[in-house]
Amino acid sequence: MSGTRAGGPSAAPAIPTGRSRRVRGRPLLHTSYAQDMALLDTRAKRVSAAALVLLALALSAVLTDPALEVLAAAYVLAIGAIGLNIVTGYAGQVSLGHAFFVAIGAYTAAALSGPPGGDTLGYGITEIWVWLPAAGLAAAAAGVLVAPLATRLRGLYLAIVTLGLVFLGEHVFKEWQELTGGVGVGREAAVPTLLGVRLDQDGAFGTREQQLYLLMLVLLVVFAVAARNLARSRVGRAFAAIRDRDIAAAVIGVPLTRYKVLAFGVSSFYAGCAGALLFTLSGYVEPGSFNLLLSVQFIAMVLIGGVATVSGAIAGALFLSLLQPLTRALPALVPVISGDTTQTPNVFQVETVLYGLLIVLFLIFEPRGLFGLWIRVRNYWKSWPFSY
Amino acid sequence: MLEIRNLEVVYDDVMLVLRGVSLVVPPGSIVALLGANGAGKTTLLRALSGLLDVHDGEVTKGAVTLEGEPIHHLRPAQIVRRGISQVMEGRRILAELTVEENLRVGGHTAAESHLGRVYGLFPVLRERRGSVAGYLSGGEQQMLAVGRALMAGPRYLLLDEPSLGLAPSLVAQVRDLVVEINRQGTTVLLVEQNATMALSIASHGYVMETGKVVMDKPAADLLADEDIKEFYLGAVRSFREVKHYKRRKRWLS
Amino acid sequence: GDDEGGQNARTTGVTSEPCPSAVDGNKGCIYLGTISDLTAGPFAALAVPITDAQKAFWARVNKAGGIGGKYEVDVTRYVRDNKYNPEVHRQVYNEIKEQVLGLAQTLGSPTTAAILGDLKANSVVSAPASWTSAWEFEDVVIETGASYCVEAMNAVDYAMEAHRPKSVMAVHLAGDYGADAAAGAKVAAEAHGLEFTSVETPPGATEQGRAITEITRAEPDLVILTTGPADAATIVGQSAAAGFKGRFIGTAPTWNPALLKSPAAEALKALYEQSSPGKSWDADTPGHQAMRASLPGVTPNDGYTSGWAWAYPMKAALEKMVADGDVSRAGLLAAVKSLKTVDYEGMLPPEAGNYADDPDTAAFRQTLINKPDDSAPTGVTEVRDFFTGPTAKSYTFDGPCFAKL
Amino acid sequence: MTGTLETIIRGLGNGSVYALLALGFVIIYKATRVISFAQPALMLAGAVAVSYLAPVTGFYLGALLAALLIAAVALGIERVAIRPMVGRPVFVVAIITLGIDVVVRVVVNSLIGRDVRQVGDPWGFDLVALGPLVVQQRWLAMMAAAAALVTLLFAFFRHSKYGLAMRAAAYDQETALAQGVSVSAVFAVSWALAGFLAAVAGMFVGTGQGIEQTTWIVALKALPAIIVGGLDSLGGAVAGGLVIGVVESLFQSYQGAYLPWLGQNFAIVSPYVVMLVVLLVRPYGLFGTREVERV
Amino acid sequence: MSVLEVADVHLSFAGVKAIDGVSFEVGPAELLAVIGPNGAGKTSVFNVLSGVYRPQSGRVEFLGEDLLARRPHEIAAMGMARTFQNVELFHNLTVLDNLMLGRHHHFRYGALSALWWFGRARRAELAARAEVEEIIDFLELEAWRRHPVRLLPYGVQKRVELGRALAMEPRLLLLDEPVAGMNLEETEDMARFVLDIRDELGIPIVLVDHDMGLVMDLADRVLVLDFGRPVALGTPAEVQQDPRVVEAYLGGTA
């Protein structure tokens, strides 16, 4: 609106943009827009974020290796879930094709880092800072190619078309044995080397699992912060605008096609990186892994965690990743359930059923996801003792 | 008789929106309900038609009774079957259905079809009967919303801002229509921003503010009330004058 | 990391305390893990009987005095469901790996491949539940019976005598199972100068349209099938209905006794034979008798027979380990590497258990041929006892077959 | 030529089954805007129920009872897990159906056991000659059954208020409620119908070769079918199912010979390719309702 | 020179003639009102102007440039801003974010700077925030800044929508029924804002509304449409007297 007003912002009352000290005891009193727009805008948030990261770091020393591996996988899945959240949560383009982009990342990285001259494609570049971005970019390129479809399709039409991608991808990966090793056979995954140090072998920085855990943790933090930045920028707002009301978004100046393409591109980049990393944990990729179920798991993570929040995606990934071990542990506590596979119900059936049921129950009772749960708790304490 | 006694409504378990509202709609009457935005008028209608549930709202105190029988715990379909029908705020057209399909949905619970009557009232709708309702203009959609509620042949009609977005000549028509259906035996509870219109046909008026009824008088008395004149009916003055005394200085700074 | 659980800190998966359901409270316990497809995966129907048979097998071993009179073996405490997913397989393996000495069962090739690095690094001896030829080349994996690859070679060689085909078609699933057999069929067909084609087909009975079209169009004299049972029923039933007169030989997992109750039964009886890496349920060997006695009341199924047979090498290796005095993972692996024969109680020839020699020498090359028979418990009776065909005999194993199709 | 015609008839037969499955998906979608991922499990459950009932009651009665039983099961699922979700985001509900699918499938798997189960159908692989064409009887049975059911369904939707009530409920539950539509009844009816259809489809899938634990995958064929037809169109579901069936059948028969460079078994993904092609021309499928948007 | 020139525009949808030969001009700093019965084509005219509908024939020039070949976001970038008949805000976003979105095409930084944030992106966002705060101040939205707009009262939503349009720094502002559904007080506020925008900022405005009090009071000229055709164009006084207008639109009671 400064169009006709002399001087634009400078004519307005002086706007403090730098950091300034906060009045003690009033955490929400911001005295500059910079403070107000900061990622962690209260002291409490900064402290708890730092504490969380420190805790996560500390876990690497405390937990056993198998537990670390589960968590490391959860972190990688969280990167993928954040990616899906960008296209589905923020930009509203429901994609069931995430597994496809994950696969592209996984195979790009595997091919780059694989040994040259073996049964499967390999270029022997094991440095992670080469194959990780490459995997992301390859997946992003695929995302950008697919995105124009999204500009024509809506809702579940798009969802099922992207699901078609997964099936087409399965076919291609199955046929392209040079790259993938073929169904039921598979190939070695990307080898994580950082400046010459192999992170998938016990080494200077700890055991294999500790090193991989730390790698995934650091990467998760980087990817999460970047996603938060994106979300609070013009790009994130444009995504949200397209999601909420696309005609209105266009009319106020958001180019729809460009932003849908961008959303798919960024989301697929995240997926690609997640794919590249995910299989370094087991060291092994098999083309059957990139199926509908994987896509659905990512959707479930986003929904369970809370749509359109980065922390929700992380929480969702953790929840689902830890749910499996949990459901394996639970039946053991109920001695009447038989461990004998000949009997019904046996523990294995119970654990599989529990997995399904827990997801169902969780969504029934907290449809807004873990993030919604958090908001509820917070609101309760905010209004306590006046519950209304 | 439709009666609300000491009603309290809470949204999301925390937001207390109606704080002990009492209101009576005698059979055969037109009752106007006025109030500032956010006063809780729509909430009150939702409590009457059983739609609070959809909004995570809950009646925590008081009662809604129809002919003495409490109905606030009934499901919406049951309430409609008892003869209470609502024109929802914001038109709520079923955009993907055609005009006629919208009307037929409105007649879901009715034994006989009131299609002819509605088309008689709104000829535009007859003309566009096969069109996809979502493409109608705003005002046409409003007509459809009113028409749809009439399809149920209700005994009690709850109208939430029926004149919204209608051209002046149509506002007059809607007013006449309300009078007419009331004459034919339908009791009307009319929520309106157009207070002049509402009070001109109502027998009784309620004024709500922040979840409470603050005034409750025969319509004629309300029309004469100074406060009502000031805040709801508007003195006859130019908008150009309004802004000068209120705001000009601050904007220029 | 390697920090071991249990009080016997140096020996993972072995305790001086008795097993949870010990026969003799004075013996120690050797824990073996089982990772199988127990609920939702594609092999659940086979995995459950395999797992049950192995439980019965080790119970019998324990009752008979355990291992070397010092230990009993437990395979019930660390059983996990892999849902036939490599990632899950690895997770559950990680959960139990510090608790077990070895694996009594690790089902599936891609799933096992996901833990193979770890198995090798930590010398975790494991019995697979699949017959892919890749296992010949892994020290820690103690396979039993001939691979799918050999099975198919022998099937073709057998057919050369019995049916004199001029053309062979392999109809197979993709990967370590189907492609392994197809590769064997190809080698044999080429050795005999037969016309060979291979048709990869997807799993699922409704997906077999193409396979049936190819069969009825090309009319090969012999079809080597490596699919699932319902797939086989469709292929054989519909091909026969369309007038196909050639022969089918299916590999072991292609068969299911219930097929004889299916509409394809007549066609199967007329055209189908089944190759097998071992004798079927009702065979008259001490091993089979023991198995039947240990599994009273079950519906006969070759899953039991396979599961039971797969356990013998592990038993032999454990006994050797205890006898040699080094009760540890390293000791077990050393024991495995010294095994030239295994006593299968007649279920398989002893030389099937050769883990000492190089893969080509050690590879076991004998299989059998069965034919459908309503009266037999698993629906088949033997038509040809253990034999090695000329193709398999002269073939040099220098890598997994499936890589060569 | 006769070969091609026979291929097409096979495609129409399988396509009729896909059509029944697709109808189940579409009916639930029409009423709730949710794609129910529980359909595969219900299909399998239906087939298994027939396999248990047929030996006792005979095939036809068994099939009917099984379909009714599965309809009841679907009704129960709706009541317990879907009803509380009225008004919630559809994707959340979709994921819930996925959880249900897992649960039902585990139960059904334990009923299947390790053998291939037979549904006891009278057709087997028997053939019938139609002039020069020789086709399997069961394909004709599938077509006939699908045609009959589709006719019944269309009649139901035409002559009852449910068709319209369903669409109203799907578009805006609150508005539908306000018009006196019992949204919960609409949901229940649609789930029951979908369960019934899934069971019938499952029974047909089991004809001939029988059913295994992995048979549920067939149900996914309905997904491209409903997109080809248009997500909310009953007619579209039928058309989509048939198109998918025929295309798949043609690919099965001829792709290997004419388009070998597409790789082995391209037929599996051919439904998705058809779907993409259709969507490029018509973003709402052949008969789907265009989303209405105006400002 | 006129800001906007519309000449003989025709638009029809399957049998419905929404716009049937409409021509008009908007002069600098002019406030033109468009009125007409429901379904007369007023909103459709707006939709043509903002690129949502493409007319079958006719000519539209905005600031001397042809509009019809352009897409909505390009037209927005040229300086055309509008509000909608039914509030079209981004419901899950806060007031602040909705207003910031108005400034979307004024930003110059791309996705990569956004991921990194520090530097370009942050500076641009802070500057934009300052601009937006002024609008918040002007429209008295301070109290609502952080609220998701779906939770706001209707009248406030309308104001936010106006704010979003203003944040675009428009050269022409289209207002579609800005006071529909508002109570008296809110209507008065809105009228004040409209006049201020026109008088203080000199932004020309096209206004559609059914509130005759408002229209006749504020407009410089009034265009009357009926069935997509222009019926009258003139000062409020002239139009009010026109018998065709009275018959088609105002009815006996106006």
Ligand SMILES: Nc1ncnc2c1ncn2[C@@H]1O[C@H](COP(=O)(O)OP(=O)(O)OP(=O)(O)O)[C@@H](O)[C@H]1O
């Ligand atoms: N679904 C809901 N959840 C939470 N709060 C709500 C909900 N609906 C309305 N409210 C709140 O309840 C209060 C009353 O709202 P209501 O819509 O009943 O007012 P109203 O008088 O109809 O206003 P208007 O004139 O704008 O239609 C408002 O403060 C509103 O924010």
Ligand SMILES: Nc1ncnc2c1ncn2[C@@H]1O[C@H](COP(=O)(O)OP(=O)(O)OP(=O)(O)O)[C@@H](O)[C@H]1O
């Ligand atoms: N996208 C569309 N498809 C079909 N018909 C349309 C479409 N948009 C508008 N119409 C029709 O064009 C005519 C003009 O509509 P428009 O919305 O412009 O009217 P309006 O003058 O704004 O009316 P109101 O005052 O009721 O808002 C109406 O009859 C409407 O049904």
Ligand SMILES: [Mg+2]
């Ligand atoms: Mg209201």
Ligand SMILES: [Mg+2]
């Ligand atoms: Mg309009």
